Structures are given as structure tokens and as C-alpha cells.
Amino acid sequence: MNREPTLTYVYAVAVPTPELVRTVASLRGVADAALSLLPPLDSGPAAPAFVTSQVPHGDWREEALRARFEDLGWLESTARAHHHVIQALSERATVLPLRMATLYEDEERALAALREQRPAFADRLALLAHHAEYGVKVYVRPDAGDGDGDGDGDGPDAAPPAATPAPGSPGKAYLQARKRQHHAREDRYQQAARAAERIAAAAAPHATHAVRHPTQSGPLTHGEAGPDGENVLNDAYLVPDDRAGAFRRAVQQAGEDLPGVRVDITGPWAPYSFAMPAPRTTGTDPDPDPGTGTGTGTETPGGPT
Numbered sequence: 001m002n003r004e005p006t007l008t009y010v011y012a013v014a015v016p017t018p019e020l021v022r023t024v025a026s027l028r029g030v031a032d033a034a035l036s037l038l039p040p041l042d043s044g045p046a047a048p049a050f051v052t053s054q055v056p057h058g059d060w061r062e063e064a065l066r067a068r069f070e071d072l073g074w075l076e077s078t079a080r081a082h083h084h085v086i087q088a089l090s091e092r093a094t095v096l097p098l099r100m101a102t103l104y105e106d107e108e109r110a111l112a113a114l115r116e117q118r119p120a121f122a123d124r125l126a127l128l129a130h131h132a133e134y135g136v137k138v139y140v141r142p143d144a145g146d147g148d149g150d151g152d153g154d155g156p157d158a159a160p161p162a163a164t165p166a167p168g169s170p171g172k173a174y175l176q177a178r179k180r181q182h183h184a185r186e187d188r189y190q191q192a193a194r195a196a197e198r199i200a201a202a203a204a205p206h207a208t209h210a211v212r213h214p215t216q217s218g219p220l221t222h223g224e225a226g227p228d229g230e231n232v233l234n235d236a237y238l239v240p241d242d243r244a245g246a247f248r249r250a251v252q253q254a255g256e257d258l259p260g261v262r263v264d265i266t267g268p269w270a271p272y273s274f275a276m277p278a279p280r281t282t283g284t285d286p287d288p289d290p291g292t293g294t295g296t297g298t299e300t301p302g303g304p305t
Helices: 018-026 062-068 072-090 107-116 118-128 170-206 241-255
Strands: 006-014 035-038 049-056 095-104 131-140 209-212 230-240 261-269
Touching: 006 035, 006 072, 006 107, 006 118, 018 035, 018 072, 035 107, 049 107, 062 072, 072 095, 095 107, 095 118, 107 118, 131 170, 131 241, 170 209, 170 230, 170 241, 170 261, 230 241, 241 261
Parallel strands: none
Antiparallel strands: 006 049, 006 095, 035 049, 131 230, 131 261, 209 230
């Protein structure tokens, strides 16, 4: 009976250790596939290896994936499975996460890419050792700073507050109200910018590297922030393990006493934001960044972005 053709799916790069080998053997990956370590055969035990699984060629070939990436349910569940593997590995070893759907036609081609990029992988793993990624997001309420003091201000696009028009000038009061609202909105965003700068400045001394991601909008900001929380800062920090407590305290203190501003700290995560680009594949690679590194777009269980 002929076996269905497969592709080699690569999750991460890591140096094999007995604990990592046991962890890999206990996990299932995307499509509920068993995992394995793929080390280069011509190197020593400390050389980086790929963490891989085999996935059906028919489901993961380029044409099939282009259609599947339009299926948000499939995309989210697959990204969560990918993230679960990387997060579990990161709790046992230093890992270099690769993006979702890093695929090779077979193990031979995967090994060729691993050998080609071995020095770069080794250097980055050394950089990431004993570090973890933390996310810092700052949200501001649309009504923050509107000046009424009652917390019930209108959003940026709402109608101006009711006003009693002056005799003989029914439109003047309306225009004045619109002007007040415009100024309140400007003040709100200036306040948010100052808060973001203050928090980023407090975080930086405790991290070795930082990445500023685009702020999120729409459904990405709903979560704990509520639909009225606007994301004005979305940073990722690479923090030494022995500085994690100080990092959290500094960010929390910087966010105190900022009216209308909420600060979220997430992590520790595998260092998605500080991983090198995935190796150039010789097989299927349909999307430049379909999922991990920024999570699923719904932030894979706490993915950093």
C-alpha cells in the first residue's frame, strides 16, 4: 500500500538535549502530527536541529494552502497548534521560532537549509539563551480626557454635546461645541502619546532588544480592553530571565496615575519577535507571514504581538 506523499513542516530551531527530546516526543503538532527532531548528521551534539513533523502533501501544497488561509477557523486552529508546540519547547530549552507553514518538500531539503544557515541559527540561539519575550500594550479610552470629568464623553466620531444656541446664531453654538470636541480629541491623543513614551522609556533599561509592532485596531483591540479601548503602543521586549521582575515592576509603575490609560503586560513568550526570518524554502511557502511571529491576528494564546 502506497503512503500518501508528505511535506516536512518545521516549527523551530533548537539544540537537542535529553529533556528536549522527551518534550518533542510528548507533543503533537499541526494536523495532530507527531513531532521529531531533525539534526544535521554531519555535526556534533550541540549543533542546532529542526523540530519537524510530516503533513499531507495534498492538504499543505501551495495551491491548497492559498485557499485554506482564507478560512479563518482553520487558520486560527493551525496557528494555535503551531504556537502550542513552540511555547512548550521554550519552557524546556532555548528555541528559535519559525513562522507558521515553513515547509520543505522532504527532509533532505530541510537538512540542506539547516546546514546552510547553521552559523546564523547558532548565533541567534546564543543571543536568545536565558531570555524571554514580553509584550507591552497601551490602550486609551476614546472618551479619556474629554474634560467633563464624568467618564461619559463621546467618541471621536460622535455628535457634539448638546448646547443652547445663542439668540440669533443657532449654528454658532454648534460650531463652538465641535471645536471643543476637536480640541479634546487632540488632547487625548497627545496624552496617549506621552503615556506610550513614558512606558517605553521605563521598559527599555530592563531589556536587551525591543521591537515596535504596528498598533492594533478593530477586533484585535476588543479582548480585555473592551471595544472602546484604542491601542496606542504595541511593543515587544527581549528580557533576561533575571530581569523579568524588575521589567514588570517598571512598566506597571510607569503606567500608574495615567487617567484613561491601561497598560497590558504579557509573557513570558517564546521570542517570536526576535527570531530570524524563516529559511528560504525549496518547497512550499505561500505566504510571507501567515501567522506566527504576530500570532494569528487574534493573538495566538497570548502571542506577543
